[in-house]
Amino acid sequence: MRIFLAILTYFSYIFIIAMYTIKAAKYLKLPVHLRWELYPVMHEENYQYGGSYFEQVDWWTRIRQKRYLRGFLFLLKEYFVLGEYFQKHKAYWYFLYPWHIGFILIITFHILCFFGAVAMVFGITISSSSQSITGIVFYYAILFTGVVSFVTGAFGSVGLLIKRIYDENLKQYATPLHYFTYIFTFLIFISGFYAWYFIDPTLSEYREFWKGLITFKFIDVGCGAATHIILFNLFLVYLPYTRSMHYITRFFGFCLIRWDDEPNMRGGKLERKLQALLNQKVSWSAAHIKSGKTWGEQVEEPKMRS
Template sequence: MTVDVIVSVFIIVAMIGFFVLSLRKAALFARMQIHARLDLYPMPREGAGRAAYGGSYMEEPEWWTKPRQLDEVNEVKDILKEMLFIKKLYVNQRTLWVGSFAMHMGFYVLFGWSILLLVSVFWRPDFFVAGTWIVGAVGFALGVSGTLLLLVRRVTDRVLVKYTTPLEYVNLMLLLTVLLTGAYVWMFEASPFVVAEKVLTLQADGLPPIIAIHLVLLGFAFLYIPLSKMSHYVGKFFAFHKVLWDNDPNLPGSDVERRFRQAAAQPAQTSWSASKSAQPSSETSKG
């Protein structure tokens, strides 16, 4: 088995691993204990028009005796605004939003481009090839420009510098390296259609070394992203749907009560790292 074939197997396994690890993280979130409820209004899931002004079902007299009115369509729309367009960042930090939106949208477009490349292995009419080229060009342009903007912003902004950890620089550099090597391969080394076909059919013999380097970096990113803080694409749904917007009433016999009882019955799993507690002294009791 040649190095090129090994790299081909690795990138295929990595792509599958990305989805498996993402689903695993979603399952972990779904099985977590009930959260510390926030009930932050307005909630887009509130029906009867109450979402528009931040109202609640508790406005109704004897609300506990009446069926809930939920607007699930409006909730999905609001989640999509956040996941696709990063709405809250746009409202609160628009200058940071520009680079973040460009980077995220670039990855969304490139994800679609990857699917088109997979389809092209089996079906490749001229109009499909032309459309795929356009999608790829837009994805790389958005991804590279957005990642560069975020990197420059974190290096030059005096406030962000204080809160940016070394790992966040590593994450951005990894994404930028994958994007730049991919763009270089596409423009100067080989057609992405040819590479996709050779990789998926495990016939990738004699590919230039830069292509192998790009595929290894891409495969590593596929496996790393679901395990890192960049996996917020999984957690965002739970953060909104299961924490910020979860205002189900804690009524006797309800599922909410059952989950609270289960959480209270489980001992804490985190050990106490502070020093042994001491009796309050006269100094500490003065307040």
């Protein structure tokens, strides 16, 4: 059991990182596209009302200040607020928000467990009465993130399940996988909650388990913790097959599509990329397209009168 748990954990983490990396690389390797931005563009000077550099006469002669940080912070903030849902669909937000907070905190919880384990290797005791401040901070941070994630996540899972079943708009587009996901996440959060509340109120078992993982001295954990660990690991393996990548692709989508207002300048890097793309052969078969010719060859010779 010990070995099994450890191997499963290693595998799940490696698996999800590899899968996400492959997916992200695939996304990023897609060719540059035509501009299709939507305003407001956050890095623009007049982002408050959605203004762009096109509002200036001879815009190409002006030096632009792009505030990438503003866009980055906006996206980051939204992770913790989900403001669009709060404004437009509150009844949904009440469940969606705790569900997402559950995810954010459970991930934070695992990261803290990892670093806590590192601290333990260096001889720091993690407990409420630890000699070291670090130990105390780790203790409460792990406890807090874990417990809050279990509670909010479980609440959100049930809420969303009910919402998907009873909200006419959501129901029409719901799939068996949606329901499965909610039930699955509920089990993960509730198993964590169970293990903490009934078996291991200080979560010391988790910390020991993680210490075992990084020192390769695997330990046995109780049934409650083991169930939670297995479920969470399976969830990590399941995640790449869902739309969960949206956590990452949301960043890509905003930066590479919605806010991509980069003008093409003569002799620039972008122009070289575009020229290569225009040299690809097309195979569309409508009569007005020259199939087998490149994009660049589609245009008839200019017939200027003068």
